[in-house]
Amino acid sequence: MPFDTKGNARRFLDILQPKAAFFVKYDLWANFIFEAKKREIPLFLFSASFRKSQIYFKPYGGFFRKLLRAFDHIFTQNQDTLSLLNGIGVGPTTMTGDTRYDNVYAISQHPKKFSEIAEVFDGKPTIVVGSAWQQDMEMIIPFINRQSNYNLIIAPHDIHHQVIGQWQADITKKTIKYSELKGKNEKVDVLFIDNIGMLSSLYQFGRLAYVGGAMGKGLHNILEPLAFQIPVIFGKLKNNSKFPEAGISQKYGCGFMVDNAQSFEKIILDLENQELYQKAVNGAKKLVDDNLGSAHKIVAEVQKTLK
Structure with missing residues (x-):
């Protein structure tokens, strides 16, 4: 993918015209996410894994919480991540585990x-x-x-x-x-x-x-x-x-x-x-x-x- 700039995000989505977009774990590209949201493209985050010490859960982490709230659904690896997201009003969320297990199996x-x-x-x-x-x-x-x-x-x-x-x-x-x-x-x-x-x-x-x-x-x-x-x-x-x-x-x-x-x-x-x-x-x-x-x-x- 091209670098995460507003122009690149617009051009990328103009060319690809996706019906849905998936992000993995904690690899969140802000300009791509916000541009997709503006176009009402369904956004999903899967195998999400977060820790309390991360910026999303700090008083000054408002911009990053906005990123998480842009998703239509977040699928978490574990209960701790689910609880952290629910604690800051992010949803809908579902604990589905780590997709790597399916892959390695x-x-x-x-x-x-x-x-x-x-x-x-x-x-x-x-x-x-x-x-x-x-x-x-x-x-x-x-x-x-x-x-x-x-x-x-x-x-x-x-x-x-x-x-x-x-x-x-x-x-x-x-x-x-x-x-x-x-x-x-x-x-x-x-x-x-x-x-x-x-x-x-x-x-x-x-x-x-x-x-x-x-x-x-x-x-x-x-x-x-x-x-x-x-x-x-x-x-x-x-x-x-x-x-x-x-x-x-x-x-x-x-x-x-x-x-x-x-x-x-x-x-x-x-x-x-x-x-x-x-x-x-x-x-x-x-x-x-x-x-x-x-x-x-x-x-x-x-x-x-x-x-």
Whole structure:
């Protein structure tokens, strides 16, 4: 979309002439919203997630509350957001949950196939590391170098060859990049994914997953591995309220927070207990199952408005 200016909003809507407009979470473009409202285009916000500390709920947040009141219907992820919106007179609102659950579940049911990946491993259980940052690898590399019971698939947040090359140099086990797999028959211990777009389907190979970013700019998507019914480990969060799924996963017994190399290794060793592991697997399944259906609820309500 073009930058959020009044002129761009008018031109965009003149060209597209939408019958309805949808915004997601907290990504609200004021000029587009107000121009659409002026044209009586139905406006919907879904997967809305707000916190009391945000400007919408401050005495000086009048302009931003006006944005929220422009919507014909707001669909929230949780009860807290619903209560906050109702508290400032915003409505109609409905709690429908997080549409990401529907998305990750659909991916888990029909993941992309990568037969070449299974061929480079020797049958040991696999840990999939998604969206790894330097802070994450500082915990993970010591574990890789000490253990011999696991294979690892590592998808870095930054796929720059220098970043991957440094991590490969720090690992004492045999590593290879995905781009180098063609024609290779030897077994390896660690596979680095040096492209974009594979990660959401890679969790099909995992017995466990680690998702990065929590100790840096923000936790990446832990719902993707949970949809494959595998326990997920992540770093200690700087702000829990921004990533409610982390706390929810811990309550369900399928998410585990760590803050150093020792706690990372301990969780992996603890999950070698089959009873504990199965409990975490069951928790992952229940968490996703309990949150499915958001998209269907939203579409049903939108259809009523558009009739």
